[in-house]
Amino acid sequence: MPSTGYLDAAATAPLRQEARAAMLAVLDAGPANPSSVHSPGHRAKAVVDEARAEVAAALGATPAEVVFTSGGTEANNLAVTGLALANPRGRHLVTTPIEHPSVLESCRFLERVFGFELTVVPVDADGRVDPGTVVSAIRDDTTLVSIGLANGEIGTVQPIPEIAAAARARGALVHTDAVQAAASLPVSFGSGRADAGEAWPGDHVDAMTIASHKFGGPQGAGALLVRRHLRLEPILHGGGQERGARSGTENVAAIAGFAAAVRAASAEIGTRALALLRNRDVLVERVLSEVPGTRLTGHPSERLPGHASFVVEGVSGESLLVALDAAGFAVSSGSACAAGKDEPSPTLLAMGFTSELAQTAIRFTLPEPLADAALDRIVGVLRGETRGAGGASSGSA
Ligand SMILES: Cc1ncc(COP(=O)(O)O)c(C=O)c1O
Structure with a gap:
């Protein structure tokens, strides 16, 4: 075809040439674990550090705010579970019925296993969420509001800055799944985006999910962008990679391809x-x-x-x-x-x-x-x- x-x-988006080249360069460079203390290890760690800096720069974040994951699904699981469990304001979550299953099922997991309560706010006939409805769903014990920036099935973009500003004013944390939006719109986690002079949804949100393969990077890589001051309960336990937020040997080639794709997508x-x-x-x-x-x-x-x-x-x-x-x-x-x-x-x-x-x-x-x-x-x-x-x-x- x-x-x-x-x-x-x-x-899944077509693989970008830049991503392919970056992955091949890592694979051809020979074996290397970023945690190893010899030269190949240092080389692999440098690749991951550089990729982290590139993803951060393209998305208005700082490198310390980037947690690499195995993709959007894991980043959403980490955001919902990790933020809700680590921030004990209460046991109430707010989301919508049109979230990706990785958000909805994470909320249901918290309901089932940890006794959280879940409020699912409705959407209108165009799939839009009314910020007022979200705000009225927030309670004194609401820990987290998780609403996607754009829906992959119907394309609708949500008014996340309004929702997030109001939710935060009421003391809740806000996560947005930007997997679909970030690949085709100028999305930023910061207060300004160097190339576009704007920041959307900007610093209104506490955590944001992105996935490599929607930018034209490889499948099986992604990131959760999360504010440094926030505690995050890990969902993968082990060697403490990603500053303890996500254990497991990094997929160095995929991370390099992911960063190359984000950089190329961001430029155009x-x-x-x-x-x-x-x-x-x-x-x-x-x-x-x-x-x-x-x-x-x-x-x-x-x-x-x-x-x-x-x-x-x-x-x-x-x-x-x-x-x-x-x-x-x-x-x-x-x-x-x-x-x-x-x-x-x-x-x-x-x-x-x-x-x-x-x-x-x-x-x-x-x-x-x-x-x-x-x-x-x-x-x-x-x-x-x-x-x-x-x-x-x-x-x-
Ligand atoms: C909105 C949204 N969130 C999360 C995901 C999951 O991302 P991944 O395929 O990297 O696990 C997808 C995938 O289609 C998606 O569209």
Whole structure:
């Protein structure tokens, strides 16, 4: 399949050349454990230190705020479990029904095993969280609020700075899962971003998750950015790497590839976002006007730049996916982690879609803008699949 047919960047982005080169350089340099005290060990430690400095610089953090992990899932587990257990203000958590399972299941783990209480605040029909609802859910014993910066399934971006400022004013810690947002929007953990002159969500949040493979780095690497003054209960116990926050020999090659991808993504993020956004708007406009029974899911404007997701009345998402695959386009019928599960998406159900309509979901996440010919072919395939399905009503519950 030509790379232009790969339209599933939210599941995993194409590997960047810079990341590949950085990984190969580490692998070719020979065996080295960053904890070893000989020269190869020093060399590996220097690679990890440099990668930490690069990730920090690109994301407005300090190197001491970066904890490398095995990916977004582990970073979310560490954030939720580690912050909640180490900060004994109380045993109450606030989150939303549309979080990645690594956040939701970590909250449920704390409920089940440690007796925490969980408030799941609702989202509206566009998948947006109302900051006022979050604030009213916060109690005197709320330890942590964990809400994602952007949702990978529907693309909706949340008003995290408002939510975080209000939650912190009430004494709760705030974690945001920025795995999807950081790869395509100028995200910063600091009070300013050198290249863009802005900071979003900035220093409002206490901890932020990122994952290498959404930037075009390797899978199996990620980081939790966390304020230095905060205590974090480790979830992996052992040799005390990552200043005690995450034991285990570092995956040096993956960390080097991760940092190279973040640096490369950061250098082009503004121009790329603009190009993707324009192209996405054309795709959305054409699908909605030319394919009967389609409806955009997620917020129409507050959404990730290359993200276009729809429900298509009367046609299963799975059959759309198969038809597009046969035409050379790799897309998703839901979130990657929900793929293979024959259940309607909890995110769409939480937004008020019926179970029937939720099963017609299809998602395009563009790694690069689509050519006109590809747009024509996509619209043609969708039209072919909807022929005879015959629905054009909105159908949401
Ligand atoms: C929003 C979000 N959080 C977390 C993850 C998990 O990251 P990883 O695949 O690195 O474990 C994903 C993966 O799709 C995601 O989209």
